Amino acid sequence: MSLFNCTAPGCQQPSVRRKGSCCLCNSHLCVKHLGQDFHHCPDWQVNEQEFDIKYAQAEFVEMTALLSRVNVRALRDRAAALRKVDCTVPELSYDHGSRFSIMGGMNYHIPVNFVDGVTWLCRIRRRNITSTPLAHQNRLILSEAATYRFLSSRTQIPVPEIHDWAIDSPSNPIGVGYILMDKLAGKPLSACDLNNEDRKRVLRQLADVYIALKQHPFQEIGCLLDPDDLSVGPVLEESTIDADGGNLCLLGPFKSALEYRTTSIKHQIELILRGESYTENPVDAYLVHRFILDDVIGSITRNEKGPFFLKHMDDKGDHILVDNDFHIVGIIDWEWAQTTTESEAFAAPLYLLDVNLYYSGSNELSREEVEFASVLSGRNETGLAECVYGGRVAHRFAHCVGGDTGDTESLPNHFMGLRSALRRNKPHETWEQWREGALLKYKKDEGLQNLIQRGSYE
Ligand SMILES: [Zn+2]
Ligand SMILES: [Zn+2]
Known part of the structure; x- marks a missing residue:
């Protein structure tokens, strides 16, 4: 009944949620194997610098794998057909320097640039050892799209309009689950000084x-x-x-x-x-x-x-x-x-x-x-x-x-x-x-x- 089992050789104990999923060694670990005697990945609280280096390497591998699954041409064609305006989607490669502007802990955002100046975002889900099972990820995509649809169709609450969505499945031509939505101008309230x-x-x-x-x-x-x-x-x-x-x-x-x-x-x-x-x-x-x-x-x-x-x-x-x-x-x-x-x-x-x-x-x-x-x-x-x-x-x-x-x-x-x-x-x-x-x-x-x-x- 556990979400994931420990991946240490011979161990079938339930893996600890969240901190038992280690991105650095790609393991799910139980309480015992998460202990210092068995697990030797750097701890960010003890050795932040070493952790950051290893984490950046792991993130590079993860994001390169994810972005290589995206069919850029199919995404561009889909967006252009939906809006009936030509658009471009940049070639995708992971850039550590711009990560904060385009990704969070769970999602990555691909810009879709229309020739008339409008920009949409294609919101795709990150996938690594900390991710929940695909069936859950797909439900999250549908639920988030449903929530946006509900808010924009029934209320005046300002939300980005969504234009398309698809779950992660072999029949999805874009290659990954996604939500296509308006890109909004504006900055996060939490980053502002307010009088x-x-x-x-x-x-x-x-x-x-x-x-x-x-x-x-x-x-x-x-x-x-x-x-x-x-x-x-x-x-x-x-x-x-x-x-x-x-x-x-x-x-x-x-x-x-x-x-x-x-x-x-x-x-x-x-x-x-x-x-x-x-x-x-x-x-x-x-x-x-x-x-x-x-x-x-x-x-x-x-x-x-x-x-x-x-x-x-x-x-x-x-x-x-x-x-x-x-x-x-x-x-x-x-x-x-x-x-x-x-x-x-x-x-x-x-x-x-x-x-x-x-x-x-x-x-x-x-x-x-x-x-x-x-x-x-x-x-x-x-x-x-x-x-x-x-x-x-x-x-x-x-x-x-x-x-x-x-x-x-x-x-x-x-x-x-x-x-x-x-x-x-x-x-x-x-x-x-x-x-x-x-x-x-x-x-x-x-x-x-x-x-x-x-x-x-x-
Ligand atoms: Zn580890
Ligand atoms: Zn174990």
Whole structure:
């Protein structure tokens, strides 16, 4: 049932998710073989320079292989036929120097230049050892294209128009899965310095986006399925997926928040027990997930009856493109978007948070969050304003359950923050005291016993 098995000779243990996939030696590794005794690739935290050199070499091999699969002529002909204007596509070769402008961790963008000055982007997915199975990658392409189609056809939210898409399959003449979309001018909001007036202007436009999304309720929780069928399909978030004998196993779609949250947490607990996630702090993570499942879910979901709303799940600020006057030109990178509960969908986007304060465990709202809530109140959107004022529960919850699985230091702060946001903390109780109590409470729990036993002989 693991997503990938360890590729060390003779080992069939589940590979650790994310950090168990090493681009440098092209391996999936289990907890044991990821250890220093077996795995000798440079660690970026210990030897950054050596890591960077090896990583650049690996990226060159990966990107050269990917770009060689793209049929440039077929892409050019397809785009020209769709728009009925001649265009050119540059010969593709990987250039390390320009990588930041054309690729991210998951995608690479090929420009399609029309003779009348218009530019489209062909967005293709990177493929390396860290990539999820092809069936999942293809679903992401369809879901992202569906989300763009939904937003452009049903709302006024500024997004690039999409012109074509195809999954990665032998019958695809372009050679790789892709989405063809408008290239937008504008720079990422996260790269801008904003004065008070600029910030207010952006918040007013962001309020428009929230109000538009609120007008489109869904009956289920999950990701949009397909551009030709804008219904809700399974959740595609990476930590929720599994594989069984080469078949992709997905969770959802869900008709209720209780079912969605319970299923996600149980799946995460399974990953902890299998040694696929939270491998550096499995006992802490197990206790947190167990406690949330047993003691928190009921109260959180009591007020999450539905309907559900679309949310950009990667809202760190670089997804909003603005012009020089801070007008939003477009909101991009919807590949992980899904429908979710009202309180999660309309909590403040992460880029409005005071990150240092938040990671220190404080639930105090940032100035931007308070301003955003008051903009919404001023528009008579009291419900949306309440979601922003009460957004810490959603933020902390997302970071506790399956979020940042390698960040051992932050889990206690997120968890204590969640309890405090729910007003469930005992006065002055520290994480250590809570942990001690939880160890006692679950001392007969088989899962916990297994993890403790495993830790003692490793
Ligand atoms: Zn390695
Ligand atoms: Zn192994």
